[in-house]
Amino acid sequence: MTATIFKPIAGPQTRDWKRSLEALEMHAQALERVYAAVAGQQAEHDQTSDFVEIGFGPVQHQPRPCRWAEPAKRRSANWVPAAADKLVDLEALPAYPGYANAAVLLNARVTIGVFIAEADEPAIESIVNSIFLAQRNRTDFAPVFVTESANFQPLAKRGYVFEYLPPVPEEVTDPEQAASWRRERLDLIQAKWGISYFISDVRRITDRLALGRARQRVIVFPDYGAGNPYLELMYRDLRKDWDVSFDTAAAAAIAAEHGPTVFHLHWEDAVYRGESADAIPQRMAAFIAAIDRIKHLGGQFVWTVHNLQPHDPIDSTLHAEFVRQLVARADIVHANSQLVGDKLRDDHGADLPVCVIDHPSYATSYPACEDRAAASAALGLASDDDRPTVLFLGLMRRYKGVDRLLNVAPRFADKARFVVAGRSGRYDPCGSLPDNCTRVEGFADDLTVARLFSVADFVVLPFESLTTSGSLLLALSFAKPLIVPNLDAVKEVVVDGREAFVYDPAVRDGLADAIERALDAPDWQRAAMSKAAEATASFRAPEAFSKSICDMYARLETAEREADQVNDGADDPSRPNETGNVTVMTFDRRAV
């Protein structure tokens, strides 16, 4: 039997789904509380005889026997389809995971069969409650209960899927026939729901080790996932063990109610971008409040610092305070370079939990380059132009110095052509381009990026300031010599004359001189610098980056576990302890 892993619900409606599912979860939690309250009242009232049971009494019908038909002695032939063939083409059904865990529908999950032997209501409640509690920590499974009891209320009230496995009628005296029927019935149930495996002992279901490590949630903000290879690389390995998704801090707070959640912030300016100056403080305050709620519910907060200073115009005092509030709450502050890490410690204290993981290259993130002629043609550039090509690629922001580049470009009209590629927002410096400049507008997808680098001989990054530059690593990943300012973040990665032509941005013609040097460099020097760029990129392998991120998250887990032990103590019977006999029995169908 092949187990089915149900894929997460995806598509443009996912967020709406998520909101409604989470609302459903909240109702379920409320209902659970009502049940608990009513149960308490019932216990009191039962003692005062306000509940009365009725029945048939003497008019109870004599139980009617019910024999099964003798198994038919079938004689088959090649032309008769086997009974099992009928089920082969049927797709397993997605098991609804219960009201309280409806949001698991958004995750990849497996279906587990939970066997309930004939039992009284408290015993069934206990089993169901174990699963209910397990779902608060795990978001990777949906239970299907297979019950021998006809008391379905504990299951129905929580919205669980269940199958009834009735006891074999007493009239069926052939044990082989009875066992055969139960096997067939369980096979059908297993196929119907795509059940991976059955468990019959749920006492230890909350133990992560026995069922595999719990999948915790990582909720990432902002959602720049599409077209951002950095984020893809960051979570590539982590996704194997964690549920990673993009959403808001408010959504993370809801998730934290239901299970371990890490909220990971990247570009903090996304919190207030597009807001009026008056509204920005409120946005920041609401964001900080959401982080507080996450942490109050046991969640954790990670911040990757991409920029030490905001690129957009904002009150610097206000921004500094916002940063101070963020770092005060961060369980880990992730820096993409040692330089940034040191600066953060200098500003916020030596005990700041900084984790430095160098920015990765993008060696494996883009498709293979086409040859220069084909790429030129595809980009609409003249393929017979022999002049070296100097490329600028990136989002048009004021601090990136594109205007300065366009000012010096005409000086090299005979020696070079310039390609300026990337989206522009409200700021667009490319109003009237020099003749030797070509604009490639709009968002550059992976193939366009590969083509641009195939065409380019040099990459220029005329930035006025820089904390972390993905553009720099991107160029190195394509083995392109750079023309770059001597900013600290740049010097940390490249060396003048090795893989870059570095200039002093304070010098008036620094940029033009660097371009001049590059264009005058002999072929052998360009080739050597290209090799050096490739080597520098290789020292920042994407694989190593992804693995280091996993290690960083492992530190979070360790911290959480230590905190649990301190806070909860070791006496909680629902929590597996080190000496406990932690077993989850695999349900053997032949034994039941």
Add this chain to the structure above:
Amino acid sequence: MVNTVESQDIIYVGDFSRDSEGVFRAVEEARINAGLGLKTGFLHLQSKGSQPTINGYVLQLLEDGSVAAYDPDELVSARLVILIDVERILNTRLAVPMRVISDQVIAIADRALTDEHMAFKNVRLREIFGDVVIWSATTYDVLSGLRAGGLKTTGTIWESFGNIGAVPKPQPDRQLSRQIVGTVVPSRKDHWPANADEIARIWDCDRYVVRVLGAAPDHPVAQGMDVTAVHERSAVQFVSGLDALVYYPNGRPSELPMLAIGTCLANDVPVLLPPELRHVVGKGPIYVGQEGVAATLARELGPDRNDSITSFDPAEAHFRRLQSWFGGVRGPRTSSRRTKRVMMFPSNGDGLGHVNRLLSVARRLPRDVEPVFVSLSQAVDLIRGAGFVSEMIVSHRYAGLDEAAAYPWMEAELADAIQRYQPGAFVFDGGNPYAFMTNVVAKRRDVRNIWLRRGMWRPDQNNETVIKKRRFFDAVIEPRDIAEEVDQGASRQDRDGVSLVDPILLLDNEQLLSREAARRELGLHLDGTAVLVQLGPGNTRDLSVTQGQIFRHLQALPGVQIANLHPAISRFPAVPVAGVKNIRGYPISRYLKAFDFAVSAAGYNSFHELAQSGVPTVFVIRMTKELDDQMARARYAERLGWAYAIDDSTMADLPQRFASLMDPAVRTAMTFNAERLAIGNGAAQAADFIAELAR
């Protein structure tokens, strides 16, 4: 590959993937063979151009072990080999020689053989079976053709018929304002008259319920006809519900529906054919021109009709003709394999109505008929508590699944249960027969399919497609409703052929507890006013506000004891309310006499049980799309003077009604009005009818 020589009494050889007369006839004969204790085998030859899947009715026989399957290269012997669809066999090139050993082979032709086949004569068949092949045909003209072609024949036709099984007569109060006239049309080509005027003249959809098995005419006149596909019901099942069969093809189609015609004749159902088919079919049918159909039907279906005094037993007739081949060595014997069992299949309604009615019937089945429940309702515990075996198929509604995804699985589970219990009858109680259910049950030849269908459908709902699902059932039983006078729903307009029984109640009057005994068991004071509140499970609608208002008004009354029934299938807990006794369990009807009045929903069971016990009632109704016409029922009761009807959105009258009911004189009058109804209990009638069908 199996090379041991197996032996069968009869082996049918043909292409069992086809929906042909020959295959359908073989299926029917194999069923009769099984009843006679004769071992039957099917040997399949896949002919060119036929579909790759095996005929569903054949698969049923194979699955329940009634027939053994053989491949062409298997060595098997038989006392008699019967070849069906012979022209197909002649056209089939066999990869390996057929290895069936028999001294007697009969080739039965359903259609005239072509000259090419005549030229072959039975050379090819002789190559396969030796010089033992003898021919017969299902019609006289084809038989004549065989003789004329020089083939050796049996000299008589091979009559085609199926065994309908027991048809209880009389059926309980069978409603027949319009009788049911059917026709069997394997394909549009040649089987309908030439034009629409002729069709309209022969099949009068205003005067009769017209049912078609097969293909409807390609004309608007078909809108008035009830069409069933050949894979949905077999010809034998189809004709068992007819009052007459009327077949008027355009000329002489190559193959006639002889199985349907023969089965009707065998069961004394009039068959009307055009005179030009007299030389084809022979004696038995009534031959009349198109212009005489209306008058003939009126005569044959009228009150003065002469029923045949001779009875035709298909099993006996089939055995008699086999005797000449078997030399009378073995007499007919009834198979002991089948036991009499009825499968009860309650739908998953809002309340317990479907389960309750089926339990009422199950309790009254004769001792030799075993009921088993397969439930879509979650009330399994209750069914078991009532003393019956029950399995459950998870309803797609409970699992939150789309029908399209869930139905194939539900179909597989139901088929599995039927295979295991092999019921003789299947009783569905529900408002809308599920497609997965009819797919399994309706075409099973060994199961009589019965719809226990309560009335009082909502008149504002379009239930045309639901009503048409009647075609899947052998019988429809409708329990009467006290309020049937005000029934305006679709089922009321579809009573033709429906058997009416008295209202179905779980307990008979003598099984109800007296007021004193019931109060003692419920822990109520013997004196003072006691009120029952039963609003239903509330699984599909929130009852808490309504319930709260009722409790509040009742608690304002002096000295009233309040009891609240918490239904067994409610997903919600019974909320303790000070001064209110919660009742858990089943059945409440046994205790109803304990109460001076009740506040209740007006579902079928509550309504009739309260009437049975003569309990004055305030019916509090909230009409939702899942429910029957409860408001009409409640208002009818109000009109009769034993209840009040209140819409739960306007409960302003409630205190006034309660105040009125606190007056013993008013209650006495209302009880008297309820008892005047003196309703019987139709559960036993329904049980007897179902048992007969199962036998």
